[in-house]
Amino acid sequence: MGFPDRIERTVEVAHAPSKVWAALTTAEGLGAWFGNEASIDLRPGGSAQMKWTEGHTADMRVERVEEPVAFGFTWHIYGLPEEDPRRTYVEFTLEPVGAGTRLTVVETGFAQLPDDAFRTAHDGNTKGWASELGELVAYLDAA
């Protein structure tokens, strides 16, 4: 099985969980180390966004907020078409170690197969530009 579904990293930082928490969950923090600009509505179901100066944007949906222990969100799978509904779940967990923090990030869902993907992967999938252009023609004909 070579398909990685779960990616995990752990780092130990010499700062208290409260400081790490602020860096992960505030617009100021996220905009300083992750994106170039960020906004966040810190509650489960809230939305967050990061922007990079080169034009890329990441839209996140906050899923888990347990200060200062766990912060989770889902986001679009980078590299997949914009309209692809699949999202991965990212969870940061913070564990105090002495005066510092052991921070773990786990991202899961790369190998997920949504209900319709199996079908579209196997059936004759004619969606795409051909059908979109067909719809455009039908729309113009009707107008």
Added chain:
Amino acid sequence: MPPDIEAIAEQVFTALADPTRRAILAALAAGGPATGTDLADRLPITRQAIAKHLALLTEVGLVTAEPGERRRVRYRLRSAPMRMAQQFLAALARDWDGPLAALTEHLDRS
């Protein structure tokens, strides 16, 4: 994990490993559905070789033959398997090491 994603991704990567098949897939992606004859006109590949590769690509589901009379059959690219392969690449391209290094640096600085 369903075993099918990996099987599908493998077929895509196998198809892309061959320069002739890559050229055929690229031509279909760039110009849309085409017959074997169209492809033979556009690519420096014999019609026989194109037919052989189109048969293989159809068999693994990367290309689909539109109904039509023989020699006029048009082949079109199927995007769904490509998305499965993209998913695999997305996992490999996911970089947490860079952001975590940036986070550590940010915490040390502030």
